[in-house]
Amino acid sequence: MYEVVAFYLFSGLTIGLFLVTVMSKNILYAMTSLAAGMVLISGFFFILGADFLGVVQLIAYVGAVMALYSFAMMFFDATRDIKEKNTNSALVFLLGGLSALVLVLMFAAPIHSDAITALYPMHEGVGNAQDVGIVLFTKYLIPFEVAALMLLVAMIAGIILAGKKMDQSLTEDMSADEILIQKDEK
Amino acid sequence: METTLVETLPHVTWVGVLIKAILILAIISAIAGFGTFIERKVLAWMQRRQGPLHVGPYGLLQLAADGIKLFTKEDIVPQNANKFIFMVAPIITAATAFIALAAVPVFPDFTIPSWIPLLGDTFVPAIAADLNIGILFVLGMMAAGLYGPLLAGMSQANKWGIIGSARTAVQFLSYEVVTGLSILAPIMLVGSLSFVDFNSYQAGGITSWLIWQQPVAFVLFLIAGFAETNRTPFDLLEHEAEVVSGYATEYSGMRWGMFFIGEYANMITVSIIAAVVFLGGYSEGTLGLAILLKVAFFFFLMLWVRAAWPHVRPDQLMWLCWKVLMPIAVINVVITGIVMMV
Numbered sequence: 001m002y003e004v005v006a007f008y009l010f011s012g013l014t015i016g017l018f019l020v021t022v023m024s025k026n027i028l029y030a031m032t033s034l035a036a037g038m039v040l041i042s043g044f045f046f047i048l049g050a051d052f053l054g055v056v057q058l059i060a061y062v063g064a065v066m067a068l069y070s071f072a073m074m075f076f077d078a079t080r081d082i083k084e085k086n087t088n089s090a091l092v093f094l095l096g097g098l099s100a101l102v103l104v105l106m107f108a109a110p111i112h113s114d115a116i117t118a119l120y121p122m123h124e125g126v127g128n129a130q131d132v133g134i135v136l137f138t139k140y141l142i143p144f145e146v147a148a149l150m151l152l153v154a155m156i157a158g159i160i161l162a163g164k165k166m167d168q169s170l171t172e173d174m175s176a177d178e179i180l181i182q183k184d185e186k
Numbered sequence: 187m188e189t190t191l192v193e194t195l196p197h198v199t200w201v202g203v204l205i206k207a208i209l210i211l212a213i214i215s216a217i218a219g220f221g222t223f224i225e226r227k228v229l230a231w232m233q234r235r236q237g238p239l240h241v242g243p244y245g246l247l248q249l250a251a252d253g254i255k256l257f258t259k260e261d262i263v264p265q266n267a268n269k270f271i272f273m274v275a276p277i278i279t280a281a282t283a284f285i286a287l288a289a290v291p292v293f294p295d296f297t298i299p300s301w302i303p304l305l306g307d308t309f310v311p312a313i314a315a316d317l318n319i320g321i322l323f324v325l326g327m328m329a330a331g332l333y334g335p336l337l338a339g340m341s342q343a344n345k346w347g348i349i350g351s352a353r354t355a356v357q358f359l360s361y362e363v364v365t366g367l368s369i370l371a372p373i374m375l376v377g378s379l380s381f382v383d384f385n386s387y388q389a390g391g392i393t394s395w396l397i398w399q400q401p402v403a404f405v406l407f408l409i410a411g412f413a414e415t416n417r418t419p420f421d422l423l424e425h426e427a428e429v430v431s432g433y434a435t436e437y438s439g440m441r442w443g444m445f446f447i448g449e450y451a452n453m454i455t456v457s458i459i460a461a462v463v464f465l466g467g468y469s470e471g472t473l474g475l476a477i478l479l480k481v482a483f484f485f486f487l488m489l490w491v492r493a494a495w496p497h498v499r500p501d502q503l504m505w506l507c508w509k510v511l512m513p514i515a516v517i518n519v520v521i522t523g524i525v526m527m528v
Binding site for chain 1: 330341348
Protein backbone atom coordinates (compact mmCIF):
# COMPACT_ATOMS: atom_id res chain seq x y z
CA MET A 1 0.00 0.00 0.00
CA TYR A 2 2.68 2.47 1.04
CA GLU A 3 4.76 1.38 -1.95
CA VAL A 4 1.92 2.11 -4.38
CA VAL A 5 1.26 5.55 -2.93
CA ALA A 6 4.96 6.36 -2.87
CA PHE A 7 5.42 5.06 -6.43
CA TYR A 8 2.66 7.21 -7.91
CA LEU A 9 3.78 10.21 -5.87
CA PHE A 10 7.38 9.87 -7.03
CA SER A 11 6.32 9.15 -10.64
CA GLY A 12 4.08 12.18 -10.87
CA LEU A 13 6.63 14.47 -9.29
CA THR A 14 9.51 13.15 -11.39
CA ILE A 15 7.63 13.50 -14.68
CA GLY A 16 6.41 16.96 -13.70
CA LEU A 17 9.88 18.13 -12.71
CA PHE A 18 11.51 16.78 -15.86
CA LEU A 19 8.78 18.47 -17.91
CA VAL A 20 9.76 21.73 -16.26
CA THR A 21 13.39 20.98 -17.18
CA VAL A 22 12.49 20.60 -20.86
CA MET A 23 9.86 23.33 -21.13
CA SER A 24 11.36 26.10 -19.02
CA LYS A 25 13.34 28.88 -20.65
CA ASN A 26 14.96 29.83 -17.39
CA ILE A 27 18.29 28.16 -16.60
CA LEU A 28 17.69 28.23 -12.88
CA TYR A 29 14.29 26.52 -13.09
CA ALA A 30 15.62 23.90 -15.52
CA MET A 31 18.62 23.14 -13.35
CA THR A 32 16.73 23.00 -10.08
CA SER A 33 13.98 20.77 -11.45
CA LEU A 34 16.53 18.42 -13.03
CA ALA A 35 18.37 18.08 -9.71
CA ALA A 36 15.12 17.57 -7.80
CA GLY A 37 14.02 14.95 -10.34
CA MET A 38 17.32 13.12 -9.82
CA VAL A 39 16.66 13.07 -6.07
CA LEU A 40 13.19 11.65 -6.63
CA ILE A 41 14.54 8.92 -8.95
CA SER A 42 16.61 7.63 -6.04
CA GLY A 43 13.24 7.24 -4.30
CA PHE A 44 12.32 4.49 -6.82
CA PHE A 45 15.46 2.56 -5.88
CA PHE A 46 14.52 2.83 -2.20
CA ILE A 47 11.00 1.54 -2.93
CA LEU A 48 12.50 -1.46 -4.74
CA GLY A 49 14.74 -2.19 -1.75
CA ALA A 50 17.92 -1.27 -3.64
CA ASP A 51 19.20 1.10 -0.98
CA PHE A 52 22.77 1.07 -2.25
CA LEU A 53 21.86 2.04 -5.81
CA GLY A 54 19.52 4.72 -4.47
CA VAL A 55 22.31 6.33 -2.49
CA VAL A 56 24.71 5.99 -5.42
CA GLN A 57 22.11 7.80 -7.55
CA LEU A 58 22.06 10.56 -4.92
CA ILE A 59 25.84 10.88 -4.65
CA ALA A 60 26.74 10.46 -8.32
CA TYR A 61 23.96 12.37 -10.07
CA VAL A 62 22.78 14.88 -7.50
CA GLY A 63 26.05 15.44 -5.67
CA ALA A 64 28.50 15.32 -8.57
CA VAL A 65 27.04 15.45 -12.10
CA MET A 66 24.36 18.07 -11.46
CA ALA A 67 26.73 20.12 -9.34
CA LEU A 68 29.17 20.23 -12.25
CA TYR A 69 26.36 21.26 -14.61
CA SER A 70 25.40 24.05 -12.29
CA PHE A 71 29.00 25.13 -12.04
CA ALA A 72 28.98 25.56 -15.81
CA MET A 73 25.73 27.54 -15.50
CA MET A 74 27.60 30.15 -13.45
CA PHE A 75 28.80 31.63 -16.72
CA PHE A 76 25.25 32.62 -17.71
CA ASP A 77 22.98 35.19 -16.19
CA ALA A 78 20.73 32.77 -14.36
CA THR A 79 17.94 35.25 -13.70
CA ARG A 80 17.17 35.96 -17.38
CA ASP A 81 15.20 33.83 -19.81
CA ILE A 82 17.02 32.16 -22.70
CA LYS A 83 15.99 32.77 -26.30
CA GLU A 84 16.32 29.43 -28.01
CA LYS A 85 17.58 29.41 -31.58
CA ASN A 86 16.00 26.76 -33.74
CA THR A 87 18.19 26.44 -36.82
CA ASN A 88 17.36 22.97 -38.12
CA SER A 89 13.68 22.12 -38.01
CA ALA A 90 14.20 18.78 -39.84
CA LEU A 91 16.43 17.60 -36.99
CA VAL A 92 13.86 18.70 -34.43
CA PHE A 93 11.18 16.79 -36.34
CA LEU A 94 13.36 13.65 -36.47
CA LEU A 95 14.33 13.76 -32.78
CA GLY A 96 10.76 14.49 -31.73
CA GLY A 97 9.47 11.55 -33.79
CA LEU A 98 12.11 9.23 -32.33
CA SER A 99 11.24 10.32 -28.78
CA ALA A 100 7.55 9.64 -29.46
CA LEU A 101 8.43 6.18 -30.80
CA VAL A 102 10.53 5.37 -27.73
CA LEU A 103 7.70 6.57 -25.51
CA VAL A 104 5.19 4.29 -27.27
CA LEU A 105 7.55 1.32 -26.93
CA MET A 106 8.05 2.08 -23.22
CA PHE A 107 4.32 2.22 -22.58
CA ALA A 108 3.80 -0.97 -24.61
CA ALA A 109 6.58 -2.86 -22.81
CA PRO A 110 4.43 -4.12 -19.87
CA ILE A 111 2.53 -6.33 -22.33
CA HIS A 112 5.51 -8.66 -22.16
CA SER A 113 6.15 -8.18 -18.46
CA ASP A 114 5.85 -11.92 -17.78
CA ALA A 115 8.96 -12.49 -19.89
CA ILE A 116 11.04 -10.23 -17.67
CA THR A 117 12.93 -11.92 -14.84
CA ALA A 118 15.56 -10.50 -12.53
CA LEU A 119 18.98 -11.72 -13.67
CA TYR A 120 20.58 -10.95 -10.34
CA PRO A 121 17.90 -11.05 -7.65
CA MET A 122 18.65 -9.76 -4.17
CA HIS A 123 19.79 -12.29 -1.59
CA GLU A 124 18.25 -12.38 1.85
CA GLY A 125 20.71 -11.39 4.54
CA VAL A 126 23.31 -10.07 2.11
CA GLY A 127 23.64 -6.33 1.75
CA ASN A 128 23.04 -4.48 -1.50
CA ALA A 129 26.64 -3.30 -1.57
CA GLN A 130 27.97 -6.88 -1.40
CA ASP A 131 25.60 -8.05 -4.17
CA VAL A 132 26.57 -5.21 -6.49
CA GLY A 133 30.24 -5.75 -5.71
CA ILE A 134 30.14 -9.47 -6.50
CA VAL A 135 28.44 -8.92 -9.87
CA LEU A 136 30.75 -6.03 -10.69
CA PHE A 137 33.93 -8.00 -10.00
CA THR A 138 32.87 -11.25 -11.67
CA LYS A 139 30.62 -10.88 -14.70
CA TYR A 140 31.18 -7.20 -15.44
CA LEU A 141 34.88 -7.03 -14.53
CA ILE A 142 36.13 -5.99 -17.98
CA PRO A 143 33.55 -3.20 -18.59
CA PHE A 144 34.29 -2.00 -15.07
CA GLU A 145 38.04 -1.86 -15.70
CA VAL A 146 37.53 -0.22 -19.10
CA ALA A 147 35.37 2.45 -17.46
CA ALA A 148 38.10 3.01 -14.88
CA LEU A 149 40.68 3.37 -17.65
CA MET A 150 38.49 5.84 -19.53
CA LEU A 151 38.08 7.92 -16.40
CA LEU A 152 41.86 7.92 -15.96
CA VAL A 153 42.33 9.10 -19.55
CA ALA A 154 39.72 11.84 -19.04
CA MET A 155 41.42 12.91 -15.81
CA ILE A 156 44.85 13.18 -17.41
CA ALA A 157 43.38 15.06 -20.38
CA GLY A 158 41.62 17.43 -17.98
CA ILE A 159 44.85 18.10 -16.10
CA ILE A 160 46.71 18.80 -19.34
CA LEU A 161 43.98 21.14 -20.61
CA ALA A 162 43.76 23.05 -17.34
CA GLY A 163 47.41 22.87 -16.38
CA LYS A 164 48.93 25.56 -18.55
CA LYS A 165 49.41 28.04 -15.74
CA MET A 166 50.00 25.57 -12.93
CA ASP A 167 53.58 26.65 -12.21
CA GLN A 168 52.40 30.19 -11.49
CA SER A 169 50.23 31.29 -8.62
CA LEU A 170 47.32 33.43 -9.72
CA THR A 171 47.05 35.29 -6.43
CA GLU A 172 50.63 35.68 -5.23
CA ASP A 173 51.98 36.77 -8.58
CA MET A 174 49.47 39.19 -10.05
CA SER A 175 51.25 39.32 -13.39
CA ALA A 176 50.96 35.62 -14.17
CA ASP A 177 48.74 36.38 -17.13
CA GLU A 178 51.10 39.03 -18.38
CA ILE A 179 54.05 36.63 -18.19
CA LEU A 180 52.09 34.15 -20.24
CA ILE A 181 51.26 36.81 -22.82
CA GLN A 182 54.94 37.76 -23.02
CA LYS A 183 55.87 34.11 -23.54
CA ASP A 184 53.38 33.86 -26.37
CA GLU A 185 54.79 36.94 -28.05
CA LYS A 186 58.34 35.60 -28.08
CA MET B 187 12.17 1.43 3.02
CA GLU B 188 13.92 -1.77 4.00
CA THR B 189 15.31 -1.69 7.49
CA THR B 190 17.77 -3.90 9.30
CA LEU B 191 16.93 -4.20 12.96
CA VAL B 192 18.93 -5.55 15.82
CA GLU B 193 16.99 -8.61 16.87
CA THR B 194 16.81 -7.95 20.60
CA LEU B 195 15.07 -4.60 20.09
CA PRO B 196 11.27 -4.30 20.14
CA HIS B 197 9.38 -3.85 16.91
CA VAL B 198 9.67 -0.40 15.35
CA THR B 199 6.31 1.00 14.30
CA TRP B 200 5.69 3.99 12.10
CA VAL B 201 4.40 5.87 15.16
CA GLY B 202 7.79 5.40 16.80
CA VAL B 203 9.58 6.65 13.70
CA LEU B 204 7.24 9.64 13.49
CA ILE B 205 7.86 10.53 17.15
CA LYS B 206 11.59 10.17 16.52
CA ALA B 207 11.41 12.48 13.50
CA ILE B 208 9.53 15.12 15.49
CA LEU B 209 12.01 14.78 18.36
CA ILE B 210 14.97 15.23 16.00
CA LEU B 211 13.37 18.29 14.40
CA ALA B 212 12.45 19.93 17.70
CA ILE B 213 15.58 19.13 19.69
CA ILE B 214 18.15 19.71 16.95
CA SER B 215 16.56 23.05 16.02
CA ALA B 216 16.71 24.05 19.67
CA ILE B 217 20.31 22.86 19.94
CA ALA B 218 21.16 24.79 16.79
CA GLY B 219 19.79 27.93 18.44
CA PHE B 220 21.59 27.17 21.67
CA GLY B 221 24.74 26.44 19.63
CA THR B 222 24.88 30.05 18.50
CA PHE B 223 24.90 31.14 22.16
CA ILE B 224 27.61 28.59 23.06
CA GLU B 225 29.63 29.66 20.04
CA ARG B 226 29.56 33.32 21.06
CA LYS B 227 30.43 32.50 24.68
CA VAL B 228 33.29 30.12 23.80
CA LEU B 229 34.72 32.54 21.24
CA ALA B 230 34.45 35.36 23.76
CA TRP B 231 36.27 33.45 26.49
CA MET B 232 39.03 32.43 24.09
CA GLN B 233 39.46 36.05 23.06
CA ARG B 234 39.33 37.34 26.68
CA ARG B 235 35.91 38.90 26.30
CA GLN B 236 32.67 38.22 28.14
CA GLY B 237 30.31 37.52 25.25
CA PRO B 238 26.55 38.10 25.61
CA LEU B 239 25.86 39.28 29.16
CA HIS B 240 22.95 41.63 29.48
CA VAL B 241 19.82 39.72 28.45
CA GLY B 242 18.94 37.31 31.23
CA PRO B 243 21.34 35.36 33.47
CA TYR B 244 24.74 34.97 31.74
CA GLY B 245 23.09 36.42 28.65
CA LEU B 246 21.08 33.21 28.18
CA LEU B 247 17.94 35.00 27.05
CA GLN B 248 19.95 36.49 24.18
CA LEU B 249 18.73 33.38 22.35
CA ALA B 250 15.10 34.44 22.73
CA ALA B 251 15.96 37.97 21.69
CA ASP B 252 17.74 36.71 18.57
CA GLY B 253 14.83 34.41 17.79
CA ILE B 254 12.30 37.22 18.05
CA LYS B 255 14.50 39.37 15.86
CA LEU B 256 14.82 36.69 13.19
CA PHE B 257 11.09 35.92 13.14
CA THR B 258 9.90 39.52 13.02
CA LYS B 259 12.43 40.88 10.54
CA GLU B 260 11.09 41.81 7.12
CA ASP B 261 11.45 39.00 4.61
CA ILE B 262 13.13 40.82 1.74
CA VAL B 263 13.14 39.34 -1.76
CA PRO B 264 15.27 41.40 -4.17
CA GLN B 265 13.52 42.85 -7.20
CA ASN B 266 15.54 41.13 -9.94
CA ALA B 267 15.92 37.85 -8.11
CA ASN B 268 14.34 34.62 -9.29
CA LYS B 269 11.77 34.77 -6.52
CA PHE B 270 10.68 31.14 -6.31
CA ILE B 271 14.19 29.67 -6.24
CA PHE B 272 15.31 32.44 -3.90
CA MET B 273 12.61 31.49 -1.42
CA VAL B 274 13.13 27.71 -1.77
CA ALA B 275 16.93 27.66 -1.38
CA PRO B 276 17.12 28.06 2.44
CA ILE B 277 14.54 25.29 2.83
CA ILE B 278 16.79 22.96 0.81
CA THR B 279 19.68 23.60 3.22
CA ALA B 280 17.60 23.00 6.34
CA ALA B 281 15.73 20.01 4.89
CA THR B 282 18.80 18.12 3.65
CA ALA B 283 20.55 18.71 6.97
CA PHE B 284 17.62 17.18 8.87
CA ILE B 285 17.13 14.32 6.38
CA ALA B 286 20.78 13.42 6.89
CA LEU B 287 20.09 13.28 10.64
CA ALA B 288 17.40 10.65 9.99
CA ALA B 289 20.00 7.96 9.31
CA VAL B 290 22.40 8.61 12.20
CA PRO B 291 21.93 7.56 15.83
CA VAL B 292 20.91 10.81 17.53
CA PHE B 293 19.53 10.01 20.99
CA PRO B 294 19.36 6.64 22.81
CA ASP B 295 16.27 4.53 22.15
CA PHE B 296 13.49 4.41 24.75
CA THR B 297 9.96 3.10 25.23
CA ILE B 298 7.16 5.51 26.08
CA PRO B 299 5.69 4.51 29.48
CA SER B 300 2.37 2.65 29.16
CA TRP B 301 0.35 5.09 31.34
CA ILE B 302 0.51 7.76 28.65
CA PRO B 303 -2.70 7.60 26.56
CA LEU B 304 -2.58 6.80 22.84
CA LEU B 305 1.20 6.57 22.58
CA GLY B 306 1.87 4.21 25.50
CA ASP B 307 4.40 1.38 24.96
CA THR B 308 5.58 2.83 21.66
CA PHE B 309 9.22 2.04 21.04
CA VAL B 310 11.19 5.02 19.77
CA PRO B 311 14.35 3.83 17.98
CA ALA B 312 17.77 5.44 18.23
CA ILE B 313 17.99 5.79 14.44
CA ALA B 314 14.88 7.05 12.64
CA ALA B 315 15.62 5.22 9.38
CA ASP B 316 18.07 2.42 10.14
CA LEU B 317 19.41 1.84 6.61
CA ASN B 318 22.09 -0.76 6.15
CA ILE B 319 24.03 1.79 4.10
CA GLY B 320 23.62 4.59 6.63
CA ILE B 321 27.02 6.23 6.15
CA LEU B 322 26.62 6.53 2.38
CA PHE B 323 23.12 7.94 2.81
CA VAL B 324 24.33 10.64 5.19
CA LEU B 325 27.22 11.56 2.90
CA GLY B 326 24.86 11.64 -0.10
CA MET B 327 22.35 13.84 1.68
CA MET B 328 25.07 16.23 2.79
CA ALA B 329 26.22 16.30 -0.84
CA ALA B 330 22.69 17.23 -1.91
CA GLY B 331 22.85 20.01 0.68
CA LEU B 332 25.15 21.98 -1.58
CA TYR B 333 22.11 23.04 -3.63
CA GLY B 334 20.98 25.36 -0.83
CA PRO B 335 23.88 27.82 -1.01
CA LEU B 336 24.33 27.19 -4.74
CA LEU B 337 20.78 28.11 -5.78
CA ALA B 338 20.65 30.90 -3.21
CA GLY B 339 23.70 32.53 -4.73
CA MET B 340 22.59 32.06 -8.32
CA SER B 341 19.01 33.27 -7.86
CA GLN B 342 19.64 36.54 -6.05
CA ALA B 343 21.02 38.63 -8.94
CA ASN B 344 23.95 39.74 -6.85
CA LYS B 345 27.60 39.34 -7.82
CA TRP B 346 28.71 38.48 -4.30
CA GLY B 347 26.05 35.78 -4.35
CA ILE B 348 27.35 34.34 -7.63
CA ILE B 349 30.90 34.24 -6.25
CA GLY B 350 29.58 32.62 -3.10
CA SER B 351 27.75 29.93 -5.03
CA ALA B 352 30.77 29.28 -7.28
CA ARG B 353 32.82 28.76 -4.15
CA THR B 354 30.11 26.46 -2.80
CA ALA B 355 30.28 24.21 -5.83
CA VAL B 356 34.07 24.08 -5.87
CA GLN B 357 34.55 23.61 -2.13
CA PHE B 358 31.81 21.04 -1.49
CA LEU B 359 32.60 18.99 -4.60
CA SER B 360 36.30 18.88 -3.76
CA TYR B 361 35.96 18.01 -0.11
CA GLU B 362 33.30 15.37 -0.73
CA VAL B 363 36.10 13.40 -2.39
CA VAL B 364 38.25 13.65 0.74
CA THR B 365 35.36 12.76 3.07
CA GLY B 366 34.46 9.71 1.01
CA LEU B 367 38.03 8.45 0.61
CA SER B 368 38.97 9.05 4.26
CA ILE B 369 35.94 7.18 5.57
CA LEU B 370 36.51 4.37 3.05
CA ALA B 371 39.42 2.91 5.07
CA PRO B 372 37.35 2.37 8.27
CA ILE B 373 34.52 0.99 6.09
CA MET B 374 36.97 -1.56 4.65
CA LEU B 375 38.04 -2.61 8.16
CA VAL B 376 34.48 -3.00 9.44
CA GLY B 377 33.15 -4.43 6.18
CA SER B 378 29.81 -2.65 6.45
CA LEU B 379 28.18 0.70 5.80
CA SER B 380 25.82 0.50 8.75
CA PHE B 381 26.31 2.64 11.85
CA VAL B 382 25.10 -0.29 13.98
CA ASP B 383 27.93 -2.48 12.67
CA PHE B 384 30.46 0.27 13.36
CA ASN B 385 29.16 0.50 16.90
CA SER B 386 29.37 -3.23 17.56
CA TYR B 387 32.84 -3.43 15.93
CA GLN B 388 34.13 -1.00 18.57
CA ALA B 389 32.17 -2.42 21.49
CA GLY B 390 35.29 -3.70 23.29
CA GLY B 391 36.18 -0.46 25.07
CA ILE B 392 38.58 2.37 24.31
CA THR B 393 41.32 0.10 22.91
CA SER B 394 39.02 -1.12 20.14
CA TRP B 395 38.18 2.36 18.87
CA LEU B 396 38.93 2.80 15.20
CA ILE B 397 40.88 6.00 15.80
CA TRP B 398 43.88 3.90 16.95
CA GLN B 399 43.81 1.87 13.73
CA GLN B 400 42.97 4.76 11.42
CA PRO B 401 44.47 7.97 12.87
CA VAL B 402 45.19 9.38 9.40
CA ALA B 403 41.62 8.80 8.23
CA PHE B 404 40.33 10.45 11.40
CA VAL B 405 42.34 13.64 10.86
CA LEU B 406 41.41 13.75 7.16
CA PHE B 407 37.73 13.26 7.95
CA LEU B 408 37.80 16.06 10.52
CA ILE B 409 39.47 18.49 8.11
CA ALA B 410 37.05 17.60 5.32
CA GLY B 411 34.15 17.81 7.77
CA PHE B 412 35.13 21.39 8.59
CA ALA B 413 35.06 22.21 4.88
CA GLU B 414 31.74 20.44 4.28
CA THR B 415 30.03 22.24 7.13
CA ASN B 416 31.49 25.58 6.07
CA ARG B 417 33.33 26.13 9.36
CA THR B 418 35.99 28.69 9.90
CA PRO B 419 39.32 27.81 8.41
CA PHE B 420 37.31 26.94 5.28
CA ASP B 421 34.24 29.19 5.48
CA LEU B 422 34.91 30.78 2.11
CA LEU B 423 31.25 30.62 1.08
CA GLU B 424 30.31 33.60 3.20
CA HIS B 425 33.70 35.07 3.99
CA GLU B 426 32.75 38.60 5.17
CA ALA B 427 36.08 40.18 4.38
CA GLU B 428 36.08 39.01 0.76
CA VAL B 429 32.56 38.45 -0.56
CA VAL B 430 30.36 40.42 1.90
CA SER B 431 28.29 37.42 2.92
CA GLY B 432 28.60 35.22 -0.15
CA TYR B 433 25.47 33.26 -0.96
CA ALA B 434 23.60 34.77 2.02
CA THR B 435 24.15 38.40 1.03
CA GLU B 436 20.54 39.21 0.11
CA TYR B 437 18.84 37.10 2.77
CA SER B 438 17.22 38.45 5.87
CA GLY B 439 15.02 37.24 8.68
CA MET B 440 14.04 33.62 9.01
CA ARG B 441 15.27 32.61 5.55
CA TRP B 442 18.77 33.57 6.61
CA GLY B 443 18.09 31.80 9.91
CA MET B 444 17.31 28.58 8.04
CA PHE B 445 20.79 28.57 6.50
CA PHE B 446 22.10 28.93 10.01
CA ILE B 447 20.01 26.07 11.40
CA GLY B 448 21.10 23.90 8.48
CA GLU B 449 24.76 24.70 9.14
CA TYR B 450 24.46 23.82 12.82
CA ALA B 451 22.50 20.64 12.09
CA ASN B 452 25.29 19.65 9.67
CA MET B 453 27.89 20.35 12.36
CA ILE B 454 26.01 17.98 14.66
CA THR B 455 25.75 15.35 11.90
CA VAL B 456 29.50 15.48 11.21
CA SER B 457 30.20 15.29 14.96
CA ILE B 458 27.97 12.23 15.28
CA ILE B 459 29.60 10.50 12.29
CA ALA B 460 33.07 11.19 13.73
CA ALA B 461 32.00 9.91 17.15
CA VAL B 462 30.34 6.74 15.84
CA VAL B 463 32.90 5.85 13.19
CA PHE B 464 36.13 6.68 14.99
CA LEU B 465 35.45 7.12 18.71
CA GLY B 466 33.54 3.99 19.68
CA GLY B 467 29.97 5.15 19.08
CA TYR B 468 27.12 4.90 21.51
CA SER B 469 27.10 2.42 24.39
CA GLU B 470 23.95 0.95 25.87
CA GLY B 471 24.82 1.24 29.56
CA THR B 472 25.42 4.92 30.14
CA LEU B 473 22.07 6.26 28.87
CA GLY B 474 23.81 7.53 25.78
CA LEU B 475 25.86 9.92 27.83
CA ALA B 476 29.10 8.80 26.20
CA ILE B 477 27.98 9.74 22.69
CA LEU B 478 26.63 13.09 23.91
CA LEU B 479 30.02 13.87 25.44
CA LYS B 480 31.84 12.88 22.25
CA VAL B 481 29.51 14.94 20.06
CA ALA B 482 29.85 17.89 22.43
CA PHE B 483 33.62 17.57 22.22
CA PHE B 484 33.59 17.74 18.42
CA PHE B 485 31.18 20.67 18.52
CA PHE B 486 33.55 22.45 20.93
CA LEU B 487 36.49 21.58 18.70
CA MET B 488 34.82 23.39 15.78
CA LEU B 489 34.42 26.52 17.92
CA TRP B 490 37.97 26.17 19.25
CA VAL B 491 39.41 25.98 15.74
CA ARG B 492 37.35 29.01 14.74
CA ALA B 493 38.93 31.01 17.57
CA ALA B 494 42.43 29.76 16.84
CA TRP B 495 42.83 29.81 13.06
CA PRO B 496 42.39 32.46 10.36
CA HIS B 497 40.60 31.86 7.05
CA VAL B 498 42.51 30.32 4.19
CA ARG B 499 42.57 31.67 0.65
CA PRO B 500 40.53 29.85 -2.02
CA ASP B 501 43.64 28.67 -3.86
CA GLN B 502 45.12 27.39 -0.58
CA LEU B 503 41.87 25.52 0.01
CA MET B 504 42.10 23.80 -3.37
CA TRP B 505 45.81 23.14 -2.91
CA LEU B 506 45.12 21.51 0.44
CA CYS B 507 42.35 19.35 -0.98
CA TRP B 508 43.82 18.06 -4.22
CA LYS B 509 47.57 18.12 -3.56
CA VAL B 510 47.69 17.15 0.14
CA LEU B 511 44.54 15.57 1.54
CA MET B 512 43.40 13.51 -1.44
CA PRO B 513 46.78 11.80 -2.11
CA ILE B 514 47.14 11.04 1.62
CA ALA B 515 43.62 9.59 1.68
CA VAL B 516 44.32 7.39 -1.37
CA ILE B 517 47.62 6.17 0.13
CA ASN B 518 45.79 5.45 3.40
CA VAL B 519 43.19 3.35 1.57
CA VAL B 520 45.90 1.42 -0.33
CA ILE B 521 47.93 0.74 2.83
CA THR B 522 44.79 -0.36 4.69
CA GLY B 523 44.00 -2.75 1.84
CA ILE B 524 47.53 -4.21 1.84
CA VAL B 525 47.51 -4.67 5.62
CA MET B 526 44.10 -6.36 5.47
CA MET B 527 45.16 -8.78 2.72
CA VAL B 528 48.54 -9.74 4.20
